[in-house]
Amino acid sequence: MPLDHQTKILMDRTDSILYYAASGLPQDQGAGWIGGNAPGFFDDQEDLIHEGGQRYIFYLSLVHPFKPGSMISIFIPEDYEEYLENNIYPNCSIKVMEHPISTESVKDTFTNPGLIKHTISDGEVSHEEQSLDQSFLIKVGGNPRLIQNEDYYFTKLREESFSFLFQVDEEGYPETLLQHDYSYPFGFGSLYIFAKIGTSEIQHPVAGFWQFS
Template sequence: MTIENQANILTARVESILYYAKPFLTNEHRAGWIGGNAPEFFDDQAEHIHEGNQKYAFYLSLNHPFKPECMISIFIPEDRDIYLENNIYPHCSIKVIEHPVSAESTQGSFTHKDLIKHSISHGERSKDEISMEQPFLIKVGGNPRLIQNEDYYFAKLKKDSLSFFFQVDEDGYPDTLIREDGSYPFGFGSLYIFAKIEKEIRHPAAGFCQFS
């Protein structure tokens, strides 16, 4: 995708790219996966992911929409209270890491106990106004679909010149994604990722999470 097309999706806000979770039926990850094991890139990096006594669980990995050589992986604290209390940038406790494309690990050291592995479909372009009216797992570009539209979520992000990159929305979870005795990590809410968006997209970071 050209820089001009990136600018159209991420700056003009008239279009977005939508992704969906699909039952994992083959070894093909498509555009990534949610649940399951972390990428093997992290096999020897546990000490860099965990912080002291705080353990993290793997949430999802998405092929970077504009950098084919990269992926974006998200880790969330195993202790849900940590990110309930620290849910807004720059103190959001969700880890967002850009890294080289990597296969899924055979090790389950980061596996989230409540999530059943699903693949993430290839992205589909959508008019932004249409995307606001339908469920999706991930929405790249366009405008964020918010649960609470309050200025304080954006204050520090704007100060640091970070712009909306994508969101992960639990409204788009299929019924097969959460284990029978499990719970939604964000309480049927949404996670919002921001980044420096100029000639290229740099430094993706968790902007905030909102809960229903």
């Protein structure tokens, strides 16, 4: 992506990139996937993902919009109460991993039984004001669309110079994404990812917080 577009999205925040979940779209035509198996990069890396007695399941992988050779993958605790109680940085239990581009694994080591795999569409640049008024699965850059606009969500993130990178919004789930009798992982809410954002590089993506209505 040209640097001037990146500046509008992450610095000026006048534009954003929107992604949608699609069924039937070949994976090689999209920007990642939600549900299904984790990337093959994590094969045989259970020790990296699981922590002590806490087991994690795969949520989604997105090709990094500003680093074509990288992906960002998200894992959530198997135990809903664990991440319900630990939902704000630096105590947010959601794991965000940046890693080299990887195809989906054939192993179901981390697979979330509640999600039916969907491809994530290629991103579309949108003007910020328009993006805040429409449905999306993922919104990169611009400003976060918050469910609760409370300062305490941002306190530690600002202290450590983290800035908003993207959000995953469950309002943008297609009806075909959830298995029958399974609940929304974030309670029909939204997950907010932050990173250290400089003029030339983006580093250390982390789960900032998640909210639900």
